[in-house]
Amino acid sequence: MTMETVAVLNQKGGVGKTTDTINLGGALAEYGRRTLLVDLDPQGNLTSALGVDRLSGELTLTTAMLNGCTAEDARALVHQHSDGLYVIPSSLDMFSLPRKLHSERAAHERLRRVLRHLDDAFDVCLIDCRPGLDVDTDAALYAAGSIVIPVDVDEFSIEALSLLLGQMQTLADELEHPAPTVRGLIINRVILPLSAINSAVMEQLKGAGVPALAEVPIRSILAEARNQRLTITQYAPKSDVARLFRDLAKASGLVA
Numbered sequence: 001m002t003m004e005t006v007a008v009l010n011q012k013g014g015v016g017k018t019t020d021t022i023n024l025g026g027a028l029a030e031y032g033r034r035t036l037l038v039d040l041d042p043q044g045n046l047t048s049a050l051g052v053d054r055l056s057g058e059l060t061l062t063t064a065m066l067n068g069c070t071a072e073d074a075r076a077l078v079h080q081h082s083d084g085l086y087v088i089p090s091s092l093d094m095f096s097l098p099r100k101l102h103s104e105r106a107a108h109e110r111l112r113r114v115l116r117h118l119d120d121a122f123d124v125c126l127i128d129c130r131p132g133l134d135v136d137t138d139a140a141l142y143a144a145g146s147i148v149i150p151v152d153v154d155e156f157s158i159e160a161l162s163l164l165l166g167q168m169q170t171l172a173d174e175l176e177h178p179a180p181t182v183r184g185l186i187i188n189r190v191i192l193p194l195s196a197i198n199s200a201v202m203e204q205l206k207g208a209g210v211p212a213l214a215e216v217p218i219r220s221i222l223a224e225a226r227n228q229r230l231t232i233t234q235y236a237p238k239s240d241v242a243r244l245f246r247d248l249a250k251a252s253g254l255v256a
């Protein structure tokens with residue numbers, strides 16, 4: 001595959017996966033990378049934050065994964081948000097995806113089979129995963145060459161990280177397929193000065209053997225951008241967080 005496919009994954013809820021996917025994607029598009037964002041979460045937060053309609057009916061990402069799809073179908077799933085930034089939206093039928101995938105053979109291959117049709121159309125594909133670890137997130141890990149892991153700095157973050165890294169290795173062993181490379185952590189919603197607990201967690205995260213690609217402070221402007229259906233680099237290009245997401249794009253190794 002020439003498209004770099006990256007899963008944005010942490011089974012812990014509310015750690016900033018969707019915010020990071022949108023804004024890293026926006027920064028990559030600004031750098032001229034043809035960027036595809038895949039909303040693999042039935043909550044559809046990425047889809048609505050970018051003002052894209054959920055898909056419904058016969059052709060959705062869910063049906064494409066369950067029934068297979070042609071290259072033309074795969075292209076029809078893609079919606080253009082802005083210059084260089086594209087979205088495969090979520091759909092309500094995605095709530096049943098894990099349950100239905102469980103009874104399919106080679107369930108973990110299903111996302112890769114859909115995305116392979118789009119290989120020539122995009123440089124980077126970021127997959128926004130739902131919280132949790134199940135067969136659908138396995139499919140994201142199988143489709144991805146690498147992952148980035150958004151984390152927050154609360155007391156359960158280290159446990160969540162080691163569970164995730166362990167699960168990735170278990171899956172790789174089971175499928176006899178190499179585990180995706182871990183590009184690094186995005187440490188979200190950092191409040192300075194750090195409390196004693198947060199600072200202990202920060203030390204542990206930085207000592208976990210995974211590079212920290214960025215520390216994103218709490219900024220209400222991120223919610224404002226979301227409200228305007230824009231990425232932060234589009235909404236407030238000169239803000240400190242827009243610069244931070246550009247730096248993240250470079251630190252992630254995804255800028256050509």
Ligand SMILES: Nc1ncnc2c1ncn2[C@@H]1O[C@H](COP(=O)(O)OP(=O)(O)OP(=O)(O)O)[C@@H](O)[C@H]1O
Pocket residue numbers: 012013014015016017018019020041045129130131188189190216217218219220222223
């Ligand atoms: N740096 C930040 N500053 C302020 N608010 C933030 C920041 N990052 C994320 N948030 C807010 O925190 C909430 C959770 O973020 P987000 O939806 O990105 O997390 P998530 O990991 O995708 O959640 P889920 O596990 O439900 O998919 C959102 O309301 C988002 O706007």
Ligand SMILES: [Mg+2]
Pocket residue numbers: 017018019041045128129130
């Ligand atoms: Mg999310």
